[in-house]
Structures are given as structure tokens and as C-alpha cells.
């Protein structure tokens with residue numbers, strides 16, 4: 001199949017694209033946000049199959065990430081997807097933030113193992129409660145913890161909620177290995193981000 005820019009696009013697509021881009025730039029996640037809603041190389045486009053994963057922060061920001069860069073059951077690392085063709089890092093919205101952790105594969109739940117690559121699991125880094133960055137780590141139980149209202153998520157089991165007010169698990173990002181480095185296998189599975197007051201959980 002050709003790239004998105006090679007296919008005919010109707011005017012309604014441009015209207016929809018503009019609307020979705022304005023939502024994404026505000027950190028508001030529509031129910032379904034697809035890479036095809038954005039032009040190639042758009043920093044707001046959500047992660048798509050074959051995107052590379054690069055460090056979001058620190059001295060190695062922008063460098064591709066290998067499984068070996070992550071210690072086993074060590075605190076999550078923040079990453080962004082990178083368009084494999086244009087090289088554009090998709091850092092135009094917080095909704096594209098991804099948290100990575102590496103585990104012994106034998107400790108992963110079956111659905112999580114299916115999404116993992118060399119034991120590395122990836123989830124949205126935006127809390128499903130009111131949208132804080134999920135930055136904290138409980139090393140004794142290997143759980144993510146949100147610093148705002150103390151929601152906890154289990155990354156070995158689909159980032160299900162194990163404590164606090166978060167209403168649902170973090171969206172999961174299936175991974176694969178390309179050239180020895182982490183890459184995206186499929187789009188996010190699950191809802192990214194949180195609901196604005198009055199927002200329909202099944203609509204925009």
C-alpha cells in the first residue's frame with residue numbers, strides 16, 4: 001500500500017485532520033486517533049507501525065533505543081516515536097509520550113508478552129485519571145505510579161490499574177525489533193489520555 005500522501009484525500013479528511021490536530025496539540029485525545037489522519041512527517045501524528053523509538057529526555061534524547069539500554073525491572077524510560085522515513089520525532093503532543101520498561105519475559109502476562117519485544121513493554125505515559133505524566137516507579141513491586149493522585153499500574157499485566165483513582169489502564173503500544181532496536185509493531189491499543197469534563201468516552 002502507498003504512503004498516505006500518495007492516496008486521494010477528500011476535503012472532509014482535511015477538516016477532520018485540522019480538528020484532530022487542534023485536539024492533540026491541546027493534549028486531548030479523541031477516541032480513535034489514526035496516523036492516516038495526519039500528513040507524513042507530522043510531529044502530532046500518533047505512533048504507527050514501523051516507527052522507531054527514541055529517548056525523549058536526557059543526554060541521549062533523539063537516539064534510538066535498544067532493549068539492552070534498559071535495565072531489567074528498572075524505572076520507566078520516556079520515549080517518543082520517530083517516523084522511519086522522514087526522521088521526524090513525533091513529539092508535537094504529550095499524547096505520543098511512551099514509557100518503556102524491560103522485564104524477564106517469564107514474568108509477563110500472556111497478552112503483555114504478545115505485545116513485548118525482548119521483554120520490553122511500552123505504554124502511554126499519560127495518566128488516564130487527569131492526564132499527568134506517569135513518572136514515578138515503585139521498585140519493590142515494579143509498578144508505575146502517577147505522582148498527582150497516586151494511581152498505580154502494573155506494566156507486567158497490561159498496565160492495569162492496581163491502585164488509586166485512574167479509571168482505566170494505560171494504552172499499550174505493541175513493539176518489535178528492527179535492526180536490533182525498538183520499533184512500533186502496531187498503533188496504541190486502548191484509550192490514550194483522559195476524558196475532559198463532559199467528553200464522551202466512546203466518541204471524540
Ligand code: FES
Nearest residue numbers: 127129130146149
Ligand atoms: S492524574 Fe494520575 S492519578 Fe490523577
